[in-house]
Each structure stands twice: as structure tokens, then as C-alpha cells.
Amino acid sequence: MTTTPALTLHVLPPSHPCMTAEAALRLKGLDYDKVSLTPGPHAEEMARVYGEANTTVPGLLVGDEPVHGSCAILERLEQIEPDPPLYPEPIAEAVREAERWGDEELQDLGRRLPWGALHFRPEAMGTFGGGGALDPAGTDFAISFLRGTWKYHGISAERLAADLAGLPAQIDHVDALIAEGAMGGEGPTAADLQIGATLRVLLTVADLRPLIEGRPAEGVARRWFPDYAGEIPRGAFPAGWVRVRA
Numbered sequence: 635m636t637t638t639p640a641l642t643l644h645v646l647p648p649s650h651p652c653m654t655a656e657a658a659l660r661l662k663g664l665d666y667d668k669v670s671l672t673p674g675p676h677a678e679e680m681a682r683v684y685g686e687a688n689t690t691v692p693g694l695l696v697g698d699e700p701v702h703g704s705c706a707i708l709e710r711l712e713q714i715e716p717d718p719p720l721y722p723e724p725i726a727e728a729v730r731e732a733e734r735w736g737d738e739e740l741q742d743l744g745r746r747l748p749w750g751a752l753h754f755r756p757e758a759m760g761t762f763g764g765g766g767a768l769d770p771a772g773t774d775f776a777i778s779f780l781r782g783t784w785k786y787h788g789i790s791a792e793r794l795a796a797d798l799a800g801l802p803a804q805i806d807h808v809d810a811l812i813a814e815g816a817m818g819g820e821g822p823t824a825a826d827l828q829i830g831a832t833l834r835v836l837l838t839v840a841d842l843r844p845l846i847e848g849r850p851a852e853g854v855a856r857r858w859f860p861d862y863a864g865e866i867p868r869g870a871f872p873a874g875w876v877r878v879r880a
């Protein structure tokens with residue numbers, strides 16, 4: 635009999651790739667400890683545990699073995715507990731390709747679009763902590779905090795408008811992956827967990843919901859990630875920036 639080494643997941647609470655990793659741990663029925671880090675000091679702690687270049691979350695300690703990044707974590711969990719499979723045959727390669735796309739292309743939109751929208755509705759930042767809209771003093775704090783997030787994530791009005799113009803094609807791609815069977819089946823694949831987590835975050839932005847709601851992509855997001863706090867009211871983005879197809 636083999637015993638599973640102790641599993642410790644390092645997260646920042648609202649992070650979508652952390653949701654991906656945690657959903658995989660739960661799906662596999664594995665016991666784990668979760669360490670919720672504080673934004674800011676998290677970078678030093680992650681570097682200490684996972685190595686100097688690895689300051690982002692999530693990270694998973696498998697015993698003493700550091701596994702860094704959502705895709706690497708899902709691959710490692712599949713080795714530890716193959717059942718139920720995240721990369722089922724015969725579609726394993728298609729799943730890996732979709733997961734890579736979700737990590738490399740779509741995932742950043744789950745940062746740039748909400749932070750981008752909050753610039754125009756800073757009082758809504760309070761809803762992401764599970765509270766309501768911020769009071770004026772809180773909104774002052776949010777305005778200054780959000781300036782930092784725009785800088786850190788390289789957000790500009792031009793980039794935001796370009797991200798929004800490209801979003802309908804990205805959602806089409808998700809629906810195509812579902813139609814091809816790489817995700818959207820009875821049990822979640824790694825692609826469901828990677829892509830679904832990003833879509834769930836995008837659903838907090840009311841301006842984006844008309845692009846996603848009622849489509850297979852929405853079903854994946856809400857099925858595997860039913861709860862996620864945050865609500866940025868409609869009309870945040872300047873008129874004409876969100877392209878909703880007729």
C-alpha cells in the first residue's frame with residue numbers, strides 16, 4: 635500500500651488558478667492543508683518555499699517536493715491519484731492543449747478585465763471580499779490600490795479595449811473546445827478546471843455577462859465554480875468597448 639505524502643496548497647484567496655488547483659484536489663478526494671497568504675508578503679513566502687523565480691500562486695507541496703503553477707499541480711495530482719482522471723484517454727492530448735491555452739491565453743484576462751473594470755467602478759472592489767460597495771474612504775483606498783494593479787498587470791485603456799475586442803473570439807474558442815469534447819463532459823477535465831475558473835471570474839463583470847451567459851462556456855464555469863464573490867455593475871467599461879455579437 636502506498637501512502638499519499640502530506641499536501642499543502644499555497645493560495646491567495648481570490649485567485650482563479652488557485653481555484654483550479656483546489657477544485658482538482660477536491661475532485662480527487664485528497665486531504666490537504668491550505669495556506670492563504672497575504673497579497674504583497676506572499677511573494678517572499680512563495681519564493682522561500684518554491685524557489686526565487688516562483689513568486690506567484692498557486693503552489694503545492696507534496697511532502698517536501700515543491701510543485702509550482704496550476705498546470706504542474708494538476709499533472710502531479712493526476713500521478714498521485716489517477717481517479718477520476720483529469721486527462722482521460724483518448725482525449726488526454728486535446729485536454730492538455732486546451733489547458734495550455736487556458737493558462738497561457740485566457741487566464742490573464744481574468745486579471746486584466748476585472749481590475750480594468752474596477753478602475754471605472756472602484757467602490758465595487760468591496761464586493762470581492764464578500765462585502766458590499768465601499769464607502770467613500772474605502773473608495774479612496776481602492777482608487778489608489780487599483781492604480782497599482784494597472785501598473786503591475788500592464789493594463790492601459792488601449793490594452794483593455796483590445797482585450798475586450800478579442801473576447802468574443804475567445805468565448806467562441808471555449809465553446810468549440812466543449813463541442814470537440816476536450817471539456818464540458820460529465821466529469822471535469824483539467825481544461826474545465828483551468829478555463830472554467832477564469833470564466834467564473836469574468837462573470838463578476840456585468841458588462842461581460844451578455845458575451846458568456848446562455849452559452850456552453852457559462853455552464854462549465856458555474857457548474858465547477860458555483861460560488862465566487864464579486865459584482866462590478868453594468869456600464870463600467872466606456873460605451874462601445876464591449877463587443878457583443880448580434
Ligand SMILES: N[C@@H](CCC(=O)N[C@@H](CS)C(=O)NCC(=O)O)C(=O)O
Pocket residue numbers: 646649650651652677689690691692702703704705737741
Ligand atoms: N499561469 C500561472 C499564473 C499564476 C499567477 O499569476 N497567479 C496570480 C494570482 S491569479 C498571482 O500569483 N499574482 C500575484 C503575483 O503576481 O505576485 C498559474 O496558473 O499558476
